Structure formats: structure tokens, C-alpha cells
Amino acid sequence: MDDSRDGAEGADGVDGISGSAARAARDLRVAFNRLRRRIREVAETEGEAQDLTPSQVSALTLVSKSGAATASGLAASEGVRPQSMAATLAALDQYGLIERNPDPGDGRRQLVTLTDAGRERIEGTRQARAEWLARAFEDRCTEAERQTVIEAMAVLDRLTRP
Template identity: 45%
Template sequence: MTTRTPPSTAAGPAASPTAGPVASPAAARVAADLRAALSPLVRRLRQVKPDGELTFSQISALVRLDREGPATASELAAGEGIRPQSMCTIIGVLQERGLVARDPDPTDGRRIVVSLTTAGLDGLHGARAERSRRLGLAIDEELTPAEQRQLADAIPLLERITRRV
């Protein structure tokens, strides 16, 4: 069991009562630089929408269904941190496009579960492939082979810190 270190009163106005341990100044600078570099990248990848491509919210719902399996609209909404009514709208659009199916829960007929269709899985993979294609082209066009190797070497480090955050 890990115990949290109480926040220092000298931590300044940004500290919160549940902040826990504080990173070293060097690590804090790297963290800020990393966020500043990755946030625009993530935003740009989310904005990439060729004609007919799904919105980020729609893709996010499909990803959750792909990872976690069938779920109710309420479960999906809770997982996404949105209102159930908003999720119902998203599911309605996905169902109209044939990407999800709504069926009675086999264990509780009062509940409706949403699941991916084959077309939904294909759509999800297509969206991922397009984002990967664009990112790959940017890497080819912007980075030297040595820089590409540096970036590749950094991926395991990013994965490790992602698991820790």
C-alpha cells in the first residue's frame, strides 16, 4: 500500500489538498514541455475527418465498445463522462449508420445493450488507419532518419509514463 505525502504549504497557489508528491523541477519542466508538444498533436489528429468520417465522440464510443464489449447507454455515458442523453444521441447516429446494434440484454430484458457491428469495427479501424497514415507521412516528411530512430526509442518511455499517470 502506498501512502501519499501531504502537500507542502509552500507549494504555492497551484497546489491542491489532494495533489500528493511533487515532481522535481527538471521533471516538471519536461512534463510541461511534453504536454505542450503532445496536446496540439492530439487535437490535430482528432480534427482529421475525411468526408463521412465519424466525430471524435462517435469514435470514442466505438473504441469503448471495442475494448470493453457491449454496454448500456448509461454505462457508455458514465465511461465517457457525458450525460446519458448525449450518449443516446451518439448511439442513435451510430445505429443509423449501421455501426452499432441495440439488443435486449440476454440476462435482463428490461435493459438494452449496445454492441459493435462488423461495419462499426471496420469504421473504427478505418479511422485509426487514416490517423496513422497522416501521422506516418508527417514523420517521414519532417524528421530525419536519426530523428525517427530517436522518436521510436522514446515510445516505450512514453508508454511507461502513460501507465503511471
């Protein structure tokens, strides 16, 4: 009997999940979390985000991705209270990384966008992270291992598509 499909091998006792699927999911979550922490550390040690809290970096990144956005929209996207986002944005404003302008569609609201300094900060952080990861692949992996990662990424991409 092939016990790779045995429900007892599944994640948290869920029937119908093979042991290999459960292990792949668990190992991927662990590796992804470690990689995410390491990439954050790299940006911080490079001086790119030293003076910003993780929530400030996250909000700055979100503004970069969303373009002009309201504070309440950013709060909803981050899953935080509007008051918390307001405090985060106040700090980013103090650093000169964002600016607020009246919403042309509703003058009572303000739209938050990045300043040139904010765009430079985001781009510098992205570049430092990308360079660290590429250098780590170059220095610590063989060509065959890098090709395996490329192939695995195609599989992961397929998993994320509807």
C-alpha cells in the first residue's frame, strides 16, 4: 500500500492530504518566513530602514504599490485601526517620505503619496534586498540548485493562479 496518500500523514490530521503535500506546505511556510525575516534584516543592516519601524516600512511599501491612497484605505489594506495608520503616516510625513494632498473627488479627504525621498527609500530598499538575494544564490548555491529553485518557482506560481 502506498502510504504517501494516507490521511494519517496529512497536515493536522486532515484526511485526503498526502504526507508529502503536508510536508511541502510546512517546509515552504518555514522557509518563506525565514527568508522574509532575513531580507528585512538585510535592508536594516544596509541602513535603508534603520530609522523606520516595521509598520512604517510596511505602510511606505503599501503607498508605493497603491499610488495615491487615503489613510483609511491604507488602514483597511494593512488590517489596522485608522488611528494606528494615522500615527504611522504622521511619522512618515515627519521623515519627509510621504505627502498629503486634498482628494480632487472629495475635498474632505486627503490622498497620501510618496515624495521623491520616499520613492528613493523604497527603491534603495528593494535594490539592497534584491542584490543580497542574488548574491546569496550566487555564493551559496550551485547552478543546478539555482535551476531547481527556478523550476520550483514555476510550480509555486501555478499554485497561486485561480
